[in-house]
Amino acid sequence: MKLSQFDKSMVAMAFAEAGEPDTAREFLGGSTGPQKSHSPLTKKKPVLSMLIFGAISISGYVALVSNEDLIMDKFTMGSWYTVLPVGAALIFSFVHGAFSSDLLSVLGLAAKK
Amino acid sequence: MKRLWFLLLAFCLVLPLATSALAAGDGPPKDMLKGVFTSFDSQARTVVFVKDGTSETLVLTLGEKMTPADVTMNKKVMVSLDKNADGNVMKDISIMFMDMTASKIIALLVVGLIGGLLSGFIGSGGAFVLTPAMMSLGAPGAVAVASNMCHKFPKAMVGAYKRWKYGQVDIKLGLVMAVTAIIGVQIGIKIQKYILHTFGNAGSNLYVSFVFMVVLVLVGGYVLYDAYKLAKGGGETKVSRLAMRMQKINLWPMMEFKVAKVRISAWITIPVGLLTGMLAATIAVGGFIGVPGMIYVIGASAVVASATELIIAFAMGAYGSIQWGLSGLIDIRMTLLILATSLVGVQLGALGTTYVKDYMIKLVMASTMLIVAVSRGALVPGYLADVGLRSALDPALAHTLGQVSFWALVTALASAGIIIGIAMTKGMLAASKETAPRTSAEAVNHG
Known part of the structure; x- marks a missing residue:
């Protein structure tokens, strides 16, 4: 029927x-x-996102170390060059902040609901 | 919503206004030269100095107490000139950007992690130990302050975002406080300059330590008493009597803060913001007034107050970073190294607040403030001797007091880290125990 x-x-x-x-x-x-x-809703752990942000973050550090002299020269020129250190800190915070957030999620550390 | 936009707009307007109006009285010392030594005449005790960013050259003479070993060639240096001497006589040379070694890197990473943890948990902290830590690693004071400032504002931004997601941040309260705090910073700097000019460097040091001690002991003592009372009473937080009384004052313009669940006159928030800024300009940690002020005067909970403080820290840090950056004093390597771990710490601290009771935040804040007060207090006898209010210190005693001061700072950080760690672990274990029976009970019901 x-x-x-x-x-x-x-x-x-x-x-x-x-x-x-x-x-x-x-x-x-x-x-x-x-x-x-x-099967209670288990969030997928952001492993891929962590790896991507981690890789960008590490390459940022490698670039900093390998161009140390040039960076230290340009970033400390003052006046309009202020954008460089302040901007770098800001961009780095987005990338590394996202990596840290994913890292904590992958480690299973999450806020209490 | 409209009001929020209005506030944002007001903030954007006040910031450049305050910057341009008071630029002359702010930021790094102006009697300092930045540049590179290109040649040295040991007979005449003179050096050729090329000013940074220009091709202007100066011939500088070594001060009486200086030796040729103080001159480092072809490296960026900061030179302070002797104002009392004729001509360009140098008083002091410091290498602007130290060489990074493995141990320095590890030290910066460790301090960054705990500083971040503290910042995420109580809304402020780290600055009072990061700057001295960088200085003891070999960075000149101005560079340490600048690099710390530049790491503080993105860290506060990440922390504020996390805690906003947990529903703990009152953005409106944060912005109102930030605007007044920035004005407070300017007033604080003016007072500092007045004291520096009138009583000299020693007087200035004494003033900073005195403010540090008084504020930290009084406020820290009260917060500790409150945390103890709450812990004994089962952890139920009540709005303080002072805040209740303040909220009853119906003076235009009244402001409503929805997350903090407070309706209060702007005339009450203004002094709290001003004092936060003034303290930030004096001891570099405005949060030690800002957070207790929001709790006991305005009436927000410790969770909301410490989360909202991160907005204030972000605004003040961004403003300060631009000021210091204009003088080219930020050592981006130190900033980024600290950020590497402090961004993890700040998020860990932020999520930790969701597992603990309100009094735990107060307990960590109080213990940190009181131990830091000991650290600063140990330096007071030395400063008293400097201004001539007591006889000179015995070198052994001076050394011991210096050690006490340093280790008290380390203890403050370590104890805060341990308390946060234990409280979080306990909270997480309790939470997982709570959810485990619930999920199995649900499964049984449905099955």
Whole structure:
């Protein structure tokens, strides 16, 4: 027998009222409630994102060390060159901050909900 | 929302205004020359000095107490001139940017991590130990302050963002406080300059230490008493009686801070912000007034106050970094090395606040403030001798006091790190115990 959407809804309501929410859910869309609750929502750990941000961050450090003299010369010129150290600190914070955040998530350290 | 935009706009307007109006009275010392020595005449005791960023050359003479060994060729140096002598006589030379060694790098990384942890947890901290730490590694004072300032504002930004995500930051309160704090910094600098001119360097040191001691002992003592009371009473936080009374003052313009759940007159927030800025200009840690001020005078919880402080730290740090950067004193290597670990620390500290009770934040703040007060207090006898208020110190005693001061700072950082670590671990274990039975109970119900 083919049930119309209206029929399905009514049957679902009947089951729901009878205290059988899972059966009701099956009628509504075939979603399997119980199975879902067996596997509580576990967030995927941001391993890839951590690696990408980590790699950018490390290459930033490598660039800093390998061009130390040039950087120290230009970054300390004063006046408009102020943009260089302040901007570098800001950009680095975005990249390394994102890496640190992912690192803590990968380590399983998350805020209490 | 409209009000928030208005505030943002006001902030953007006040910032450049204050900068341009007071630029002359701010930032690094102006009687200092930056540049490179190109040649040295040992007979005449003179050096040829090329000023940084220009091709202008000067012939400078070594001061009486200086030796040829003080002159380092072809390296960026800062030279302070003797104002009392005729001509260009040097008083002091310091190499601007030290050579990085493995031990220095490790030291910076460790201090950065704990400083970040403290900053994320109590909203401020780190600055009072980072600057002295950099100086003891060999950076000149001005470079240490500049590099610390440049690391502080992005770190505060990351911390503020994290805690905003946890719903702890009152952006409006932060911005209102930041605007007044920046004005407070200017007032603080004016007072500092007045004292420096009137009583000299020793008087200035004594003044800084005195303010440090008084503020830290009084405020730290009160916060500790409050934390103890809360811990005994089961950790239920109440709004302080002073804040309740302040909130009843119905003086225009009234401001509503939704996250902090406070409605208070702007006339109450202004002095708290001003004092935060003034303290920041005096002892470099405005948060020691800002956070308790927001808790006990305005009536925010310790969680919201310490989170909101990060916005103030960001605004003041950004402003200060530009000021110091204009003089080219930021050592970006030190800034980035500290950031490497402090960005991890600040986020760890921020998430730690979600696991602990309000009084824990107060306890960490109070213990840090009181131990730092000991560190500063140990230096007071030396400064008293410098201004002639007591006889000169015995060299052995002076050395011991210096050691006490240094190790007290280390203890302050270490104890804060340990308390935060233990509190967080306990909180996390309790939280995982709470969720474990719940998930199994849910599974049983559904199954």
